[in-house]
Amino acid sequence: MRKALDSWRLFWVLALATSIAISLGLPGTDFHSARGLEPIILRAVRCALPWFLVAFTASSLASLWPSRFTRWLRSNRRYFGLAFAFGMGWHLAFVGYSILLFGNRLNAKATALDLIGLFFLLLLTLTSFQYFARRLSATDWRRLHKAGVYVIWFLATEIFLGIVRGGADLLHRLFLSLLVLAFLLRVAAWLKRRLPSRTAAAPELGSARRRAAPPQGATPPSSTL
Numbered sequence: 001m002r003k004a005l006d007s008w009r010l011f012w013v014l015a016l017a018t019s020i021a022i023s024l025g026l027p028g029t030d031f032h033s034a035r036g037l038e039p040i041i042l043r044a045v046r047c048a049l050p051w052f053l054v055a056f057t058a059s060s061l062a063s064l065w066p067s068r069f070t071r072w073l074r075s076n077r078r079y080f081g082l083a084f085a086f087g088m089g090w091h092l093a094f095v096g097y098s099i100l101l102f103g104n105r106l107n108a109k110a111t112a113l114d115l116i117g118l119f120f121l122l123l124l125t126l127t128s129f130q131y132f133a134r135r136l137s138a139t140d141w142r143r144l145h146k147a148g149v150y151v152i153w154f155l156a157t158e159i160f161l162g163i164v165r166g167g168a169d170l171l172h173r174l175f176l177s178l179l180v181l182a183f184l185l186r187v188a189a190w191l192k193r194r195l196p197s198r199t200a201a202a203p204e205l206g207s208a209r210r211r212a213a214p215p216q217g218a219t220p221p222s223s224t225l
Helices: 007-023 034-064 068-075 077-102 108-126 138-165 170-212
Strands: none
Touching (some): 034 138, 068 077, 077 108, 108 138, 138 170
8 A cells, every 4th residue: 555655646645635625625715805815824734734744754753663654654755745835835825816916914024934934845845856956965955954844844833833822723732732743753863863872982982991091000101291
């Protein structure tokens, strides 16, 4: 089953599922006012966000709990990320429609954060394809994608935190909890990679010191000072 849903097959299944989920909210959308468009704009984010969370945590899950399933998630995280970008395309289309007809109702801070998110989303999407990725070194590509996913994570967390502070329902609290949990998973995976290397380095350092120590009864070298 997992092999049948690898790579682009997986992407198209996720894209279709996202489109259906967003489209189910269209009949109840009021397209005649900016306020009426707010529910479908946020619905598009909610429908796309699960794929970002999978892409964001896939490597960490494979590190913390190695299994065929987590390795499958890690090998397909590119396509989960592209499915997230696809869902955000719906979101941006609704936002563009709202701005075109009713103007930008966001304050300067919210507008700036949206533009930053759009900038990184475009960069991450384009450089997920070989044509653009080969124009970066491997180091620069890794730095861009690491910075980009954290920027998107921060922006999503900031959005849902604001909604929760305003008295959100259980669904939005769940999304905020999942965003925090995703970050903690990455921290746990980072610690797992760091701690073994430090514990392995300690015995090696002790062994090196023992080899460098003069034998008992030997006269230590005189100081050159």
